[in-house]
Amino acid sequence: MRLRNRCCNATQRRCNHGGGSPGTAGALHDFDMGFGHLVREHQQARVLLASLVAHGPDETTIESLADLLTRHMADEEENLIPFVRGHLPTDTGPVSVILAEHDTHREILATLRRAPDRALIHRLAGLISSHFAKEEEVILPFAERLAPGDA
Ligand SMILES: [Fe+2]
Ligand SMILES: [Fe+2]
Numbered sequence: 001m002r003l004r005n006r007c008c009n010a011t012q013r014r015c016n017h018g019g020g021s022p023g024t025a026g027a028l029h030d031f032d033m034g035f036g037h038l039v040r041e042h043q044q045a046r047v048l049l050a051s052l053v054a055h056g057p058d059e060t061t062i063e064s065l066a067d068l069l070t071r072h073m074a075d076e077e078e079n080l081i082p083f084v085r086g087h088l089p090t091d092t093g094p095v096s097v098i099l100a101e102h103d104t105h106r107e108i109l110a111t112l113r114r115a116p117d118r119a120l121i122h123r124l125a126g127l128i129s130s131h132f133a134k135e136e137e138v139i140l141p142f143a144e145r146l147a148p149g150d151a
Contacts, residue, residue, distance in 0.1 A: 042132045049125045057116030066109040073102045
């Protein structure tokens with residue numbers, strides 16, 4: 001099942017998630033892309049984190065990671081989380097945990113931008129790994145099951 005693209009079709013705004021055809025950055029996503037771009041961004045973040053863990057902190061990679069995750073978390077908070085919340089009777093566990101973890105990630109990224117630190121990179125890598133696993137194993141499958149037209 002493919003989920004219709006919530007992040008763009010909901011508002012008909014243009015976005016920069018790279019969901020269009022090659023060379024059409026900023027175009028509307030393909031209609032059936034769903035939240036797949038979030039998983040692709042997870043993979044991009046994993047690559048950057050693996051590089052930081054393997055080679056130690058460098059400012060360029062930290063900036064790339066911070067930019068990517070800042071946009072990614074904002075996207076989730078503006079699109080994925082409201083969509084999931086709209087189908088829950090109360091604001092229950094997983095969503096609250098995800099949002100609290102975003103706050104922690106933002107704090108760590110801000111600290112790393114000021115002062116790159118190997119131990120903090122390792123801590124962030126562990127937290128992000130756990131966070132992405134929750135999203136990919138719980139939140140995103142839940143969102144996909146809610147897709148209209150699939151019932
Ligand atoms: Fe997240
Ligand atoms: Fe995510």
